[in-house]
Amino acid sequence: MEQTMKISSSPHIRDKETTANIMGQVIVALMPATIFGIYNFGIKAFITILITVISCVVFEACYQKNMGQKVTVKDLSAVLTGLLLALNLPPDVPFWLPVLGSFFAIIVVKQLFGGLGQNFMNPALGARCFLLISFTGRMTAFTYDAVTTATPLASLKAGESVDVMSMFLGTTAGTIGETSAVALLIGGLFLLATGIINYRIPVFYLGSFAVFILLYGLAQGRGIDISFLMAHLFGGGLMLGAFFMATDYVTSPITPNGRILFGILLGVLTFLFRIFGGSAEGVSYAIIIGNLLVPLIERITVPKAFGKGAVKHE
C-alpha cells in the first residue's frame, strides 16, 4: 500500500498558544502604559521606545546570525525586552543610552547565557540596573513639563506630601512606562484574565509589600496610614514590576508554591529597599535579587506528586 502517513508519539493534538502568541499578548497588555507614556512625555518618549525596541531586535538577530544559530526574533521576545527596557528609562535620555542598554540586555544577559529561556535575570531589568549604576545621573534626572522635578517617591522619601490621584493616573515625573498605575493595572488584569500570568506572584508581591508598609506606619505611630500606602503602591516601578517584570516566566519560579514565596520575598525586599535604602526606588533591585534566588526557591517548593505517600485502603 502506497500511503505516506506521518507517525509520531502521542499526543497528536496541540494547544494553539505559541511563544510568539504569548509575547504578543504581553506587548498588547503594555500598550495602555506605553500610549500613556507617550502622551505624558511627548514624542521624545516615543523615539526612545522605538530605538530600544529596534536595537534589541537587531542585536538579537545579529548575534544569532553571527553564531550560526537560527534567528528567532519572530518569537517577539526581543521586542518585549526592548519595550520593557524603554518603559523603565526616563523620557529624557541621550539616544546612545537605550542602545547600550539593549546591548547589555540582549547580548550580555540573554544570549551569552544561552538565549531565550536560559537567562538567570530579567534582561530588561538587568540592563536598567546596569545603566542605573553606570550612568546614575542620566538615569535619575527626571523632567516633567520641561521642569526638572523629583519623582513622587523621592518627594515622599524626603517627607513631602504627594498627590495620590495624579500618581494613580500617571501625570507625574518618572520613567516612561511606570507612572500610570491605572494603565498598568488595566494591562495586568488583561494578563490575568487571559491566563498569560498567574495571580500568585503579583498578589503576594503587592500584598506582602502593603502589609509591611502598613506595619511600618503603625510602628511610626501614624496608625493605619492609607494615603502613605497608596502612594507607595502607585509610586515608582511597583505596578510595572509586579505585573510585568516579576512575572517574567524565565526568571520566576515555575512551581505554584515557589511563586507565592517569590512574591512575598519581593514584597519584603522592595519594602526594605524603599524605606531603609539610599534610593527612593527599590523594585528593580528587589526583582533582580529575587531572580537570583529562583533556583533555590524552586528546589524547596517541588510539588508533591499525585498519590505520593498514599497508604493502602483496608
Place this chain on the structure above:
Amino acid sequence: MSLLTFSGGIHPYDGKDLSKDKMICEYLPKGDCVYPLSQHIGAPAVPLVKKGDRVLVGEKIAEAGGFVSANIHSGVSGTVKTIEPRMTAGGTKVNSIVIENDGEFEEVDFRENIKPLDRMYREDVKEAIKEAGIVGMGGAGFPTHVKLSPKNEDAIDTIIVNGAECEPYLTSDYRRMVEIPEKIVKGLQIVINLFDHAKGIIAIEDNKPDAIKKLTDLTKDIDNITVNPVKTKYPQGAERQLIYANTGRKINSSMLPADAGCIVHNIDTIVAIYNAIIEGRPLFERIVTVTGDAVEDTANFRVRLGTNVQELIDAVGGFNIEDPGKIISGGPMMGKAMFSLDVPIVKGSSALLCFREDIVSASEPSNCIRCGRCVEVCPGRVMPNKLALLASNGDMEGFIKYDGMECCECGCCSYVCPAKRHLTQIIAGTRKQILADKKK
C-alpha cells in the same frame, strides 16, 4: 454542587459532535481477519488451531498463555489460512492467526455457555469471564479476570465503571451508554456481586447529560449503584484521577486500584462481561469510532475483532483527501499513529481517528520559556519541564528523584506547551528505559 474532579488537566477541542449522534451499526468484515496472539497485557496466547482448520464465529482459536493472559475467539467463520507475524496498529509485527473469512458468519451455539446466574458461584463467574477472553477495553488490555482477583477481596468496596470517555473524538462508550444502558447496569451488578462489600459507581463526564439521565433513571431503585457526574476535563477517565474524583483516595504508580479498594472497568468491558455471562457470547466484537476531518463520513461501528482497518475506512466512504496527514488508532491524546492501514482491529482498538493535517509535524519545538503551563496541567503533579530536562541530560537518578515514574503519559504537558516541546515523549521514553533497566 461542585463537580467531582482532580487538580490539573486540560480542555482540548473534543470533536465528539462529529460522531456522537451516529447510532451503533454492525459492520461485518468482507476480507480475511487477523488475530494477533498478543493483544493484552501479559503472556501471548497459544494457538489452538492450525492451518486448514475450519472455525466458527465465537470459537476459541487461542488459549491464555498463563494466568495473566487471555483467550482469543474468532469473529468470523472460515478457514485458518496461516499463523505468521503480522503488522499491528502499534507498528510492531506480532505472531497472528489469519482466518480466511467465508462470509457465512456461522456461529457456535452460545446457549451451551449459558448457566443461570443464580446457580453460579463467584469462581464460576470469574472463570466464565476468563473463558470469554475479556480484557480491559479502554486500550490497556489488562485481563479482566486478573483484575477481578485481587489479593484482598474484602478490601474491595467500590467498582467504578469508567464512562468518562475523556479522550477527545471518541464516542463509542457514549453510544453504549445511551443505547444499551440496561446491559451496563446488569454487567455492573454481576461484578458487584463478586465481592462482599462492594458498591458500584458509574462515572460519566457532565458533557453527556443524556447518558447520565438514562443511567440515573435506571439505577434509582438500586441501592448499591450510584451514577456520578464528573467534570468534563481530560484526563478525567485516567484510572488514578477517576478513583480520586469518586472516592477521594489516592494511589501512586507503584499501587493498584485495589490498594484504594477500587476496581475500575471500561464501559465496553462491562458490556463484554454482560455478553459473556448472560448471553454466553465470548469477546469477539467491540465498538470502534471512525471519525476525524479526513473521512467522508463518521460512524460508531460494532466490529468483529480481526477486521482490517482499511475496510472500516472504506465503510465510511474512504478519505476525503488524497493524502491524510495522520491516522490514529485510539484518541488524539494517547492513541498511536499508524503508518499502515493493513492492520487488524484488536480488543483495545477504540477508534480510528483520521486527520487531514498533522499538527505535530507542522509545529517545531523551540526553547522552553519556563511558563509553567506543564506544571499547572500535570494531573500527576510533577514538573514535566524539569523531568524532560533531566531525561535529555540522561540523569536517571534525578528523574526518579523528581518523581518521573509518577507520570501517566496522558500528554497534557505536550498539549499545552507553547514552545511545542515533546515533553510526554521524552518523559515516556525515559520511564520505559528505567522500567526495562529494573527488570534486568
